[in-house]
Structure formats: structure tokens, C-alpha cells
Amino acid sequence: MELLILGGGQLALMLCWAVQRLPTVIKYVDAESAPASRCAELAVDPYAEIENSDVVTFEFENVDFDLATYAEKLGKLKPKLDYLRIKRSRIWEREFFKSLGVPTVRWRVANGGFEALEIAREWGKAVVKIPTGGYDGRGQYIYPRESELIERLTGSLLVEEYVNIEREFSIVAVRGEDGDVYFYPPAQNYYVDGILVWNIAPVDAPPEAYDYVYKILEWGKYVGIIAVEFFQTKNGVLINEIAPRVHNTGHWTLETDASQFENHVRAVLGLPIKEPKVLKPTAMVNILGRRFDELPVGELEKVGKIYWYNKTEVKPRRKMGHVNIVGNTSREVFEEVRKTLTLIYGREFARLVLKHTTTRQSENSRNFPQSAHSSVSNAGGNRQIA
Ligand SMILES: Nc1ncnc2c1ncn2[C@@H]1O[C@H](COP(=O)(O)OP(=O)(O)O)[C@@H](O)[C@H]1O
Numbered sequence: 001m002e003l004l005i006l007g008g009g010q011l012a013l014m015l016c017w018a019v020q021r022l023p024t025v026i027k028y029v030d031a032e033s034a035p036a037s038r039c040a041e042l043a044v045d046p047y048a049e050i051e052n053s054d055v056v057t058f059e060f061e062n063v064d065f066d067l068a069t070y071a072e073k074l075g076k077l078k079p080k081l082d083y084l085r086i087k088r089s090r091i092w093e094r095e096f097f098k099s100l101g102v103p104t105v106r107w108r109v110a111n112g113g114f115e116a117l118e119i120a121r122e123w124g125k126a127v128v129k130i131p132t133g134g135y136d137g138r139g140q141y142i143y144p145r146e147s148e149l150i151e152r153l154t155g156s157l158l159v160e161e162y163v164n165i166e167r168e169f170s171i172v173a174v175r176g177e178d179g180d181v182y183f184y185p186p187a188q189n190y191y192v193d194g195i196l197v198w199n200i201a202p203v204d205a206p207p208e209a210y211d212y213v214y215k216i217l218e219w220g221k222y223v224g225i226i227a228v229e230f231f232q233t234k235n236g237v238l239i240n241e242i243a244p245r246v247h248n249t250g251h252w253t254l255e256t257d258a259s260q261f262e263n264h265v266r267a268v269l270g271l272p273i274k275e276p277k278v279l280k281p282t283a284m285v286n287i288l289g290r291r292f293d294e295l296p297v298g299e300l301e302k303v304g305k306i307y308w309y310n311k312t313e314v315k316p317r318r319k320m321g322h323v324n325i326v327g328n329t330s331r332e333v334f335e336e337v338r339k340t341l342t343l344i345y346g347r348e349f350a351r352l353v354l355k356h357t358t359t360r361q362s363e364n365s366r367n368f369p370q371s372a373h374s375s376v377s378n379a380g381g382n383r384q385i386a
């Protein structure tokens, strides 16, 4: 079997790592030096490779839509193009939720920044999102703090009421070709400035959250792993967004016997899905904007398991790797998370992140600690799953 992955970042790399024991050739479409090159073969001619491969999947929403469309035309794209299409615009995604009757924050479409500001003023507090291309909090502006930036925006904009979030959690689920659906236990996610810093599983989620995930999967007969992000608010659970792919909030599943990566590949190749079982409380801490040789690797390894993505360049906030931490109790894991955050980012940032464990996190800080050596080439370690 040949599986072609559109994209070659850390998610493609981990998909490849997870299935090295399966009788599958994995190729990827991206730059020659992309993280996936450590494990998979580069597809030099992507169109020819789509024709040659048995199944085509994608690691990210912002992949080449024409390639995905071609794969769909040949009946090889999993999950289906419909899900990728929804993700091409945050506005379409909101309309999709509306059509399914799944609750979201209040939203409206504005034509240009001026109109966005008018709506924002009416609501008091809002976040204005550029519909395309954003991730990890990019392309989002908070009203009133960033009014000047909002005013300059053009085109269609998504304006959302800025809600008070009690906590954020996500559910990773997998659906097979035969319609079997498995849910991983929910994870609670902690963000700073819109980017995930750490999370912990398992946590509870209200039953309706699972219903929403199920509805989304059944809508287009989804195949593969999906991640759905939720806000818990005083008015109940609201859906934030979907990721029709493996997802950062599911990296903790690498410590179970059925990771999201393995199950995604199993699902899209039509192999039996492994029932996800969580053995122990597990946390994941992202390594953002750090070079390998500036990390206290020895000390980190005493606390958890390092996964390193081998990106050639370090940039502030860029996802360079992550640490997974398993413990006997969530209290114990929480203490290890504190240690890990301190080792990676320093005491002050660790305190800041952990202080805001139950509030809206994106607002915590505008001074995300940055590498002293950003943009320096990132030679060094090659950590991966044993
Ligand atoms: N309407 C909102 N109200 C409050 N916080 C929000 C809102 N929208 C987004 N956020 C915060 O910003 C984070 C990133 O936003 P999200 O829409 O998920 O974009 P991205 O695609 O960058 O992940 C969320 O996880 C949440 O912390």
C-alpha cells in the first residue's frame, strides 16, 4: 500500500513514525527539508504520486487545494474534500455548524474593518478573525485592545463575541470506513496568545460534546482522525472549531497503545482501528520557539519523553517539539508540567501559564518568551518514538 500525505510538517512526520511497522510506503508533499523527510519519501511529482498511491490524506488544512481536489476526483482522498472545503473559510465553518444545529459563540460577517468595529462596539468585547490562512492564534484581533489594527482590515471578516471561557477542551475521535466511531478521552487545553502551550487528559466533557462530534462525523461519512475544540462557558458548551486531521491536542495519545497517528493511518487505509484506552493521566507540553541545544535535555528526559520535529529554522512561537508526561495521578502530572514549563521557558512564564488554568488564556501575555537565537539554524537532536 502507498499512502501519500499532503504536507510534510511534524504531523506528517509523526504519522510516518507511527506506522513504520505497517506494510505501507509513506510519501509526502512538501519541501525537501520538511520534518517528514526524516521518515518518509518526498513526492517529487505530486500529481503522478496521487495517481500511484492507494490513499491520499492531509496533515493540515492549508494544503494545496488543487492537489486535494485531484485526489478526491480519483476517489483517493480521506477524509473527503467536503471537510477540507469547510476549513477554507472560518465563515463557511460557522455556517456549517449552524446548519448542523451545533452551538457556537455569537458571530457575524463584516465587510471590512470599519464594519467589524461597529459590530464589536455593539457587543462590547469581540474578536475579529481573518477567514483564511490563520492558525495558532494568527490572523485574530481582539476588540477593543486592537481596534487600530482591526480598522485597517479589508474584505470579509468573521466577528465573534469574545466569550468568557471557563475552560477549553477538545475531543479527538476516529471514524472508520465501516462507520465505527471511537472517541479518545477529552483533553483540557491551555493557550497563551491563541497558541496551545500544554494540555492534559483524560478530563470530563458533557455528553452533548460527544453528540456534536458524532454529528460532524456522520454529516459527510468522515474517515480518519478528527479533533474538535470546545469552549465551556456559563451558557454551556460551544464548539470552537474542527480540525479534520491529527491535531496538537491529541499528541498525548502517543503514550497510549493506539495513538491518533496510528489510528488515522489505520482508518484511511481501511485497517482495523485500535480501541483507544488511556492508561494513566498524561500531559503534553509544547516546545515553542526553542532550539534543541538550548534545552536542558537531560533534565527534561527525567520528567517526560521528548519528541523533536527537526525543523531547520527556529522562529518565535514555532512548534519545535513537545514533551509527553505520564503519571499516576493528575496532581502528580501537574507538578511535572510545572517543572517542564520551567525548564523550557523559565520560572516566570511557567507561573504565568499555570496561574490562568481556568480562564481565557489567549489574553495572558503579549510577551511570549522568545528564543535568544531565533532564526538560527536548528541543528541537533533527533528524538523520536522508540
Ligand atoms: N470568540 C472567542 N472568545 C474568546 N476566546 C477566543 C475566541 N475565539 C478564539 N479564542 C481563543 O483563541 C484561541 C485560538 O482561536 P481559534 O479560533 O481556535 O484559532 P486557531 O485556528 O488559531 O486555533 C482559542 O483556543 C481561544 O483560546
Ligand SMILES: [Mg+2]
Pocket: 229, 241
Ligand atoms: Mg484552535
